[in-house]
Amino acid sequence: MNTAADMVDRYCRELASIAPTLPAAEVPWIQQIRNKARDDFARLGFPTRLQEAWHYTNVGALQRRFFELANSGISVDPNAIEPFLYPDIDSHRLVFINGIHAPELSEIGTLPDGVILENLATTLAQTPEQLEPFIGGRKLPLEHAFNALNTALLRDGTCLHLAPNTQLDKPLHLLFLSAGEGQESCSQPRNLILAGAGSQAVVLESYHSLGEAACFTNSCSDIILEADAQLHHYKLQEENRHSYHIANLQVQQNSGSHFESHLLSLGAALARHELHVDLNGEGAHCTLNGLYLGNGRQHADCHTQVRHIHPGTDSHQAYKGILDGRARGVFNGRVYVHPQAQQTNAEQSNHNLLLSANAEADTKPELEIYADDVRCSHGATVGQLDEDMIFYLRSRGLPEDAARGLLTLGFARELLDRMPLKPLSVQLEQKITDILSQSDGMKSLK
Amino acid sequence: MLKINNLHVRVGEKTILNGIDLAVKPGEVHAIMGPNGSGKSTLSHVLAGREGYEVIEGEVLYQGNNLLDLSPEARAHAGLFLGFQYPVEIPGVNNMYFLKAAINARRVVQGRNELDAFDFIQMAKTKAKLVGLDESLLQRSVNEGFSGGEKKRNEIFQMAVLEPILAILDETDSGLDIDALRIVAEGVNALRDPERSVILVTHYQRLLDYIVPDYVHVLSEGRIVRSGGRELALTLEEKGYGWLKEKSPHIAPAGPGA
Numbered sequence A: 001m002n003t004a005a006d007m008v009d010r011y012c013r014e015l016a017s018i019a020p021t022l023p024a025a026e027v028p029w030i031q032q033i034r035n036k037a038r039d040d041f042a043r044l045g046f047p048t049r050l051q052e053a054w055h056y057t058n059v060g061a062l063q064r065r066f067f068e069l070a071n072s073g074i075s076v077d078p079n080a081i082e083p084f085l086y087p088d089i090d091s092h093r094l095v096f097i098n099g100i101h102a103p104e105l106s107e108i109g110t111l112p113d114g115v116i117l118e119n120l121a122t123t124l125a126q127t128p129e130q131l132e133p134f135i136g137g138r139k140l141p142l143e144h145a146f147n148a149l150n151t152a153l154l155r156d157g158t159c160l161h162l163a164p165n166t167q168l169d170k171p172l173h174l175l176f177l178s179a180g181e182g183q184e185s186c187s188q189p190r191n192l193i194l195a196g197a198g199s200q201a202v203v204l205e206s207y208h209s210l211g212e213a214a215c216f217t218n219s220c221s222d223i224i225l226e227a228d229a230q231l232h233h234y235k236l237q238e239e240n241r242h243s244y245h246i247a248n249l250q251v252q253q254n255s256g257s258h259f260e261s262h263l264l265s266l267g268a269a270l271a272r273h274e275l276h277v278d279l280n281g282e283g284a285h286c287t288l289n290g291l292y293l294g295n296g297r298q299h300a301d302c303h304t305q306v307r308h309i310h311p312g313t314d315s316h317q318a319y320k321g322i323l324d325g326r327a328r329g330v331f332n333g334r335v336y337v338h339p340q341a342q343q344t345n346a347e348q349s350n351h352n353l354l355l356s357a358n359a360e361a362d363t364k365p366e367l368e369i370y371a372d373d374v375r376c377s378h379g380a381t382v383g384q385l386d387e388d389m390i391f392y393l394r395s396r397g398l399p400e401d402a403a404r405g406l407l408t409l410g411f412a413r414e415l416l417d418r419m420p421l422k423p424l425s426v427q428l429e430q431k432i433t434d435i436l437s438q439s440d441g442m443k444s445l446k
Numbered sequence B: 001m002l003k004i005n006n007l008h009v010r011v012g013e014k015t016i017l018n019g020i021d022l023a024v025k026p027g028e029v030h031a032i033m034g035p036n037g038s039g040k041s042t043l044s045h046v047l048a049g050r051e052g053y054e055v056i057e058g059e060v061l062y063q064g065n066n067l068l069d070l071s072p073e074a075r076a077h078a079g080l081f082l083g084f085q086y087p088v089e090i091p092g093v094n095n096m097y098f099l100k101a102a103i104n105a106r107r108v109v110q111g112r113n114e115l116d117a118f119d120f121i122q123m124a125k126t127k128a129k130l131v132g133l134d135e136s137l138l139q140r141s142v143n144e145g146f147s148g149g150e151k152k153r154n155e156i157f158q159m160a161v162l163e164p165i166l167a168i169l170d171e172t173d174s175g176l177d178i179d180a181l182r183i184v185a186e187g188v189n190a191l192r193d194p195e196r197s198v199i200l201v202t203h204y205q206r207l208l209d210y211i212v213p214d215y216v217h218v219l220s221e222g223r224i225v226r227s228g229g230r231e232l233a234l235t236l237e238e239k240g241y242g243w244l245k246e247k248s249p250h251i252a253p254a255g256p257g258a
């Protein structure tokens, strides 16, 4: 009989046994951080629905099955990654198999002066001091089981460092592949991005499965934007329908910086995307857009927290869900405005389209506003396709399923249209079209 | 072409159409006038196949077939077109993309090959010019953020592209400036031929200066209370609907053709 505690214990024993083999194992402060995080994880255990932040999302399944932490011996044919690439986008590419860097599949072109881009294991082995801004004093909220678990491993991932006023010349594609081969594997990448003052970059994280084995991804990304830095962050999650995807993105923004996030969550049995942004300086602003699709029994959860710490900061959040079958979508958006953060402008919206009677959407705005000169707005809807629109399209000769498909795609397109990287949005739209055309009632969508 | 016999229609508990009789032959233009709330849009919607209306009595024959049995799209494929009084805004659906899908859906049903993108765009641009629709509107989402007049022009543009056999235009003239009205009228007149028919729902006799109808009907409280030639519209303009009630509250329609 497995209890939740047994499973936590098993992860901890496994972590302890591989600890000596991890990069920078001989660096005491790194090893201490791992050990402390392991203790945190042992103490916290997996979250339960009794915890407010996990009220709508049940990760019980993760307590019942073990996902192998050290499943690193898998070799992948270069052709196998073709479907996950974007031929129309000239990019730098780092590929990870089960969270571990695969140099033979990666391709980093010549980098501009002042840009350091390498996999995290390399940084850990060669210049661990680079990690100080991210994990010195241990950072992240570690009172968070999944963050703790990720930090307890701290093995591989991405390290991107942009010197002041540099610009990453091409988008960076971080391609995360989960592959089983008989074992259920766990992938725990850690991505660290430090954008110096006035620097700019475009980063795409994409998560996919090779094959149908269940996998558990527990990804953490830490992003620090110095003054006036600008980062466009795209994320595509399309892991197979047996997998579990937990991700935590932490962003610290200094004055005048801009962070723009575009999330598309399509896959996994359960996906939880956490996004925490702290606006720490005048003029810092963030734009957070997200679209989640669910069918069958899929569960997609977007959990955002924006903290307006400094006066004169802006945040714009727009999340949309398209839910079919018995799928469930969750949006929990917390906006915190510090007592000193006057002239805050915070907008949030969450609109959900239910395509079947059994689909469900939960939307929960949480506004905590302690300053008075503040403009905050939020709006949430859960509804079906508009019958007047369906009739309008049909009256022009579109069959009913085509009309429904067009309208559903139109609902999604609003967010796709906001992506500045057009070749990407075009391909993502095609993915969405493919998924919707498998839905009952939209077969003729092509 | 179209024959409506004793049509009674109910929405929920409310009966809105109380026995409509109307016959439209190929090539004819019929104007339907009548006070607000008399049932003009309801009739238009029922003809186009909108859900939510219950036909409690009567029938509608279109080209000899039972129109009410057909889905809205099948009616469109058979050449019926409704210009909406209130065209709906459809965010995220591109005007051109939608119209191309619509036209090709019909061509597929008719066993014709689909129009390719190039031919379609050429044709659409020509039609847009014809009805004075700004080309930039073609690439926007359907009606989204269009002005009232632009929405109406977009209806006429769609009509011009789809080349219907029976066009029902529900107050397409309201909200149009004088130039637009003339252009819309030209669009309709360009479509007129011995095989096509038009039903114009309007409140203003002015439109009928541009599109000269063969018949004018007055709808009141869900039935046609008066029919005549285009001079009826002039009389109505002058005397108002009250005049009808004074004169002959329930006059039998002077059935135009059959």
Ligand SMILES: Nc1ncnc2c1ncn2[C@@H]1O[C@H](COP(=O)(O)OP(=O)(O)OP(=O)(O)O)[C@@H](O)[C@H]1O
Pocket (backbone or CB within 6 Å): B011, B012, B014, B016, B034, B035, B036, B037, B038, B039, B040, B041, B042, B043, B052, B085
């Ligand atoms: N779905 C509905 N539920 C209840 N009543 C309705 C519904 N649709 C229409 N009606 C009523 O039916 C009557 C006829 O409406 P309709 O829109 O057909 O009038 P109309 O002649 O087009 O008016 P207008 O000249 O103002 O456009 C009105 O009293 C209207 O309120």
Ligand SMILES: [Mg+2]
Pocket (backbone or CB within 6 Å): B040, B041, B042, B085, B170, B171
């Ligand atoms: Mg009306």
